[in-house]
Amino acid sequence: MKEAFRLMAVQAGYGRRAVGPVCEMDLACGKLHAFIGPNGAGKSTVVRTMMGLQRPLSGSVRIGPDDVHALHAGERAQRVAFVASTPPSASGLTAGEVLGLMPGTVRDHRAALEQLGEAGWWGVRLSELSDGQRQRVMLARAFLQRTPWIVLDEPTAFLDARTRTLLFEHLNGLAEQGIGIVLTTHDLHLLHGQPQLGSVHAFGHVLTPLATGGSVAEWEAAC
Numbered sequence: 001m002k003e004a005f006r007l008m009a010v011q012a013g014y015g016r017r018a019v020g021p022v023c024e025m026d027l028a029c030g031k032l033h034a035f036i037g038p039n040g041a042g043k044s045t046v047v048r049t050m051m052g053l054q055r056p057l058s059g060s061v062r063i064g065p066d067d068v069h070a071l072h073a074g075e076r077a078q079r080v081a082f083v084a085s086t087p088p089s090a091s092g093l094t095a096g097e098v099l100g101l102m103p104g105t106v107r108d109h110r111a112a113l114e115q116l117g118e119a120g121w122w123g124v125r126l127s128e129l130s131d132g133q134r135q136r137v138m139l140a141r142a143f144l145q146r147t148p149w150i151v152l153d154e155p156t157a158f159l160d161a162r163t164r165t166l167l168f169e170h171l172n173g174l175a176e177q178g179i180g181i182v183l184t185t186h187d188l189h190l191l192h193g194q195p196q197l198g199s200v201h202a203f204g205h206v207l208t209p210l211a212t213g214g215s216v217a218e219w220e221a222a223c
Contacts, residue, residue, distance in 0.1 A: 021207040029149070115166075149180045204222075
C-alpha cells in the first residue's frame with residue numbers, strides 16, 4: 001500500500017521565527033502536488049521541513065505512520081528523493097560519477113542522463129556545466145533513487161522551455177506508476193492542465209487549497 005505524506009499542523013521556520021502559514025495536508029501517492037505562491041511565502045522552508053532537513057517549530061510530518069524527523073537519514077533516502085532549487089556547482093565529480101552513486105547499472109544511469117540531459121555530459125564535471133545542465137543531472141539522480149516520493153523545489157527554474165515540457169511529461173509518467181510528486185513552482189501556465197495533478201496549495205498568510213481544475217488567473221489571484 002502506498003504511503004501518504006502528511007503535514008499535521010506544521011509551522012515551519014528558523015529558530016523561533018515562523019516562515020509561511022501553518023500547513024495541514026494529506027498528500028496521496030500517484031499524484032502531482034504543487035505548492036505555489038510568491039517568493040518568501042515559505043514554500044521552500046516547508047519543503048525542507050518535509051525532507052527532515054530542519055525540524056518544524058510545531059506539528060509533525062509523517063510518511064505513512066512514521067515521523068520523518070524520527071527516521072535516520074538513510075531511511076529517509078529510501079522513502080523520499082529531493083532536488084533543491086539551486087544545483088550544486090562546487091562538486092569535482094563528473095555527471096556520470098554523480099549518477100553512479102545511485103542504484104542500477106551503468107546502462108540505467110546513462111539512460112536517465114539521456115532522458116533529461118545529453119549523453120555527452122557523462123564525463124564532464126558538474127562545475128563545467130551550466131546551471132540548467134546541472135539541474136538536469138540532479139533530476140536524473142533523483143529519479144534513479146527509486147523512492148515512492150520525490151520532492152522538487154522549483155525544478156523548472158533553470159530549465160529551457162523544451163526541457164520543462166519533458167520534465168512534466170516524465171513526472172506524469174512517474175505519478176501514473178504510483179509515485180508521489182511534490183513540487184514548488186511559479187510556472188503556473190505549464191502546471192495547469194497536467195493530467196496527474198492531484199492538489200494545488202497556495203501559500204500566503206494562510207494555506208489555501210485550490211481546485212486543480214481552476215484557471216491560471218484564479219491561481220494567481222490566490223497567491
